[in-house]
Amino acid sequence: MQEPDALAKTNRINLLFDFYEPLLTEKQRTFLKYYFHDDYTLGEIAAEFEVSRQAVYEHIKRAESVLESYEHKLRLLARHEAAADLLSRLDAVAESLAGQDDVVCELRTISRRLKEIDGA
Template sequence: MSQENRLEKTNRVNLLFDFYELLLTEKQQTFLKYYFHDDFSLGEIASEFNISRQAIYEHIKRAEQMLEMYEEKLGLLHKQQRRMAQLGALEQILEQNELHKDEALRLVRSLQEW
């Protein structure tokens, strides 16, 4: 897997984790945080928890599958990405239209932070 693909995967898992973290087991949450957030290797995590690299790998793979399953069923990340794209398009339109521009841009920025 190329460095770019790894980064894409890490970003996706982190985004999915933001939405669905509480739906995972405590162990899955912990291992994903170590692996994707803190950039620990499988060996480092295994050493920390005194279990095999293979066991860590299986927990992480299963957690990734669960995140993808939740996204497939609930689509929260997809909806958020679509909403942000629409807000970006709206912001561009508003920047071109001077009438009520400041008020509209303030509302768009408020929605972006939400």
């Protein structure tokens, strides 16, 4: 896998992990944290937990598959990204309305409240 693809995959898994972490098993959470958050190698994780590299690899692959399955069904990440995009567009429109302070103020209020709802 090329470096940009690896970085994109890591970012996606980390985002999915943020949404679906409670739905994973303890071992899946632990191995994903070590591998994707802490940048441990398969060998380092295997040594830490006294299991084979293959076992670690299989747990990580299974956890990735589970995360993607949850996203396919629940679409939480997709909805979050769509909302973030719309908020960004709303902010851009507000900026383009220079001189219309009442409209800009209302748009910024809406944007701020939507961000609070989304937890952004």
